[in-house]
Amino acid sequence: TGFKQYTHMCYSDVVPLWSDERLDVGAVPYRDTAVEYPVLTGGFMWLTADLTRALHSVQSDWSEVVLFGVLTSVLLALCGLVVTAGTAQAARGRPYDAAIFALSPLLVFHAFSNWDLLAMAFTSGALWAWAKRQPVAAGVLIGLGTAAKLYPGFLLVAIGLPPPRPPRRRPGLRASLAAPPPWPPP
Numbered sequence: 001t002g003f004k005q006y007t008h009m010c011y012s013d014v015v016p017l018w019s020d021e022r023l024d025v026g027a028v029p030y031r032d033t034a035v036e037y038p039v040l041t042g043g044f045m046w047l048t049a050d051l052t053r054a055l056h057s058v059q060s061d062w063s064e065v066v067l068f069g070v071l072t073s074v075l076l077a078l079c080g081l082v083v084t085a086g087t088a089q090a091a092r093g094r095p096y097d098a099a100i101f102a103l104s105p106l107l108v109f110h111a112f113s114n115w116d117l118l119a120m121a122f123t124s125g126a127l128w129a130w131a132k133r134q135p136v137a138a139g140v141l142i143g144l145g146t147a148a149k150l151y152p153g154f155l156l157v158a159i160g161l162p163p164p165r166p167p168r169r170r171p172g173l174r175a176s177l178a179a180p181p182p183w184p185p186p
Helices: 014-020 039-058 064-090 095-102 105-110 116-131 135-146 151-160 166-178
Strands: none
Touching: 014 064, 039 064, 039 116, 064 095, 064 116, 116 135, 116 151, 135 151, 135 166, 151 166
16 A cells, blocks of 8 residues: 555565466466466466465465465575576686676565566576587577566577677577477467
């Protein structure tokens, strides 16, 4: 009430979408309710909602919406750890790159306001795979990241641009071909 979530820096899409996406009544995203997010994010929301109901049936001291928020935050925190590890591994010899992410004020304020860390985890894994010269793995992870949010797909443009030496063009093509589509075909 009173827009407190905005004035006290505690807004999160997670809490209102518990009921807005009908996760509170067991609705399955895309089947029972329209969801504005890509399919992998919808699956993440559905999985977390199912875990919420299972845990709430065992221990009901917390309301379901609070438990949903906590479980979402825990799973997103794990994604944040994956981002940190992927960044550290992709930038070998530059551990401060991972520290810049892990200590960022933006992470502190926005880590749990939406499901962006899920896409970021796949994206950092893709960059790690690309740094290890694994273009197919990078492409698959970019595709999965794009199935969580749109922006990881733009990496395919960056790695597919023709480099100065023609033999280096093939890894970008292999990564692009390995990327699964971000949504099921109609």
